Amino acid sequence: MIESLFSHYTYVLVFVLLGIGIYMVIASKNLVKKLIGVNLFQTAIFLFFISMAYIDAEGASAPIVPKDGVPLEVMVASPLPQVIVLTAIVVGIALTAVGLALIIRIYAEYGTLREDTLREVRADE
Numbered sequence: 001m002i003e004s005l006f007s008h009y010t011y012v013l014v015f016v017l018l019g020i021g022i023y024m025v026i027a028s029k030n031l032v033k034k035l036i037g038v039n040l041f042q043t044a045i046f047l048f049f050i051s052m053a054y055i056d057a058e059g060a061s062a063p064i065v066p067k068d069g070v071p072l073e074v075m076v077a078s079p080l081p082q083v084i085v086l087t088a089i090v091v092g093i094a095l096t097a098v099g100l101a102l103i104i105r106i107y108a109e110y111g112t113l114r115e116d117t118l119r120e121v122r123a124d125e
Contacts, residue, residue, distance in 0.1 A: 017044035053081035
C-alpha cells in the first residue's frame, strides 16, 4: 500500500490540492482567498492531466513523425493532454484576471471583501 502511494505520488498531490482548493472555496469568507482556492483546484486538474499523459516505458519517444513518414514502433506520449492543459492555463489566467478585477471593484464599492458582510450590505440596500 505504501509503495503504491510513493509510486503514484502525483495522484496523491492532485487529491491534496483538490481538497485544499475546495476547502478554501467553501470555508473562506474572503473573496481573494476563494479565488486562490479556485486557482489551487485548477492547478490540481492541470497536474492530473499531465500525470495521465506521462509514459514511463523503456524506449518511449516523443510524438514526432520521422522524416521518412514511417510510424514509430515505440510507445509515444499523446500530445493532446499537454495541448488541453496549455489552453486551460490561458483560460485560468483570464479567469483570475477577471476575478481580481471584480474583487477590486467590489472593494472600491463596498469597502470589504468578506462575503457575509457583503450579503448584509446588499440586504440593506
